Amino acid sequence: DAKTTQPPSMDCAEGRAANLPCNHSTISGNEYVYWYRQIHSQGPQYIIHGLKNNETNEMASLIITEDRKSSTLILPHATLRDTAVYYCIVRVYNNNDMRFGAGTRLTVKP
Amino acid sequence: EAGVAQSPRYKIIEKRQSVAFWCNPISGHATLYWYQQILGQGPKLLIQFQNNGVVDDSQLPKDRFSAERLKGVDSTLKIQPAKLEDSAVYLCASSLFGSAGSEETQYFGPGTRLLVL
Numbered sequence: 001d002a003k004t005t006q007p008p009s010m011d012c013a014e015g016r017a018a019n020l021p022c023n024h025s026t027i028s029g030n031e032y033v034y035w036y037r038q039i040h041s042q043g044p045q046y047i048i049h050g051l052k053n054n055e056t057n058e059m060a061s062l063i064i065t066e067d068r069k070s071s072t073l074i075l076p077h078a079t080l081r082d083t084a085v086y087y088c089i090v091r092v093y094n095n096n097d098m099r100f101g102a103g104t105r106l107t108v109k110p
Numbered sequence: 111e112a113g114v115a116q117s118p119r120y121k122i123i124e125k126r127q128s129v130a131f132w133c134n135p136i137s138g139h140a141t142l143y144w145y146q147q148i149l150g151q152g153p154k155l156l157i158q159f160q161n162n163g164v165v166d167d168s169q170l171p172k173d174r175f176s177a178e179r180l181k182g183v184d185s186t187l188k189i190q191p192a193k194l195e196d197s198a199v200y201l202c203a204s205s206l207f208g209s210a211g212s213e214e215t216q217y218f219g220p221g222t223r224l225l226v227l
Contacts, residue, residue, distance in 0.1 A: 043201050043218030044153065087152055097166065098216060100152025
């Protein structure tokens with residue numbers, strides 16, 4: 001079973017920041033938090049991942065709380081092309097089984 | 111760099127027929143994964159290969175599903191016989207090494223959409 005909790009859907013205005021929350025209260029010390037997104041009719045696309053520290057790349061920022069029980073994916077300036085299902089995944093340490101939940105459906109509106 | 115390739119993109123079959131999907135991972139990637147994604151759900155891992163060996167097939171319905179990666183590159187996933195509940199998107203992914211505990215990223219193909227009537 002997936003070990004993360006995400007809201008089923010969110011809306012965001014184009015040009016504004018999209019903040020997608022994820023709870024992972026049972027995360028263990030060596031487990032990473034990964035974010036993927038899936039645009040309609042495409043395979044999931046890697047966005048970003050982190051262990052303890054906040055991370056930023058050209059697509060997004062990942063903010064992980066100090067106790068690591070939750071995180072937030074931030075898309076700083078959402079565009080219509082960012083409309084997708086966003087998955088927060090806790091990576092099981094001992095293998096590569098990525099346990100996807102149902103994700104958050106983000107709709108960016110003009 | 112070319113991505114993960116899958117074919118066919120769409121397939122419609124009748125129940126009890128057989129079907130096969132093909133995947134070509136990113137060049138040099140040792141680890142290959144097959145996922146099943148039912149409508150409205152996230153992908154579920156079916157099987158993981160490291161080179162041509164199976165690492166994890168615990169969630170593969172072995173009575174009807176089979177997969178192989180004979181030369182450690184391309185892979186095929188077969189369903190025989192298909193059931194109505196096998197209607198889903200079948201996704202292939204690959205990663206460079208697939209080492210346990212590593213920070214490796216999985217790269218996904220576009221998927222094969224299967225409809226069983």
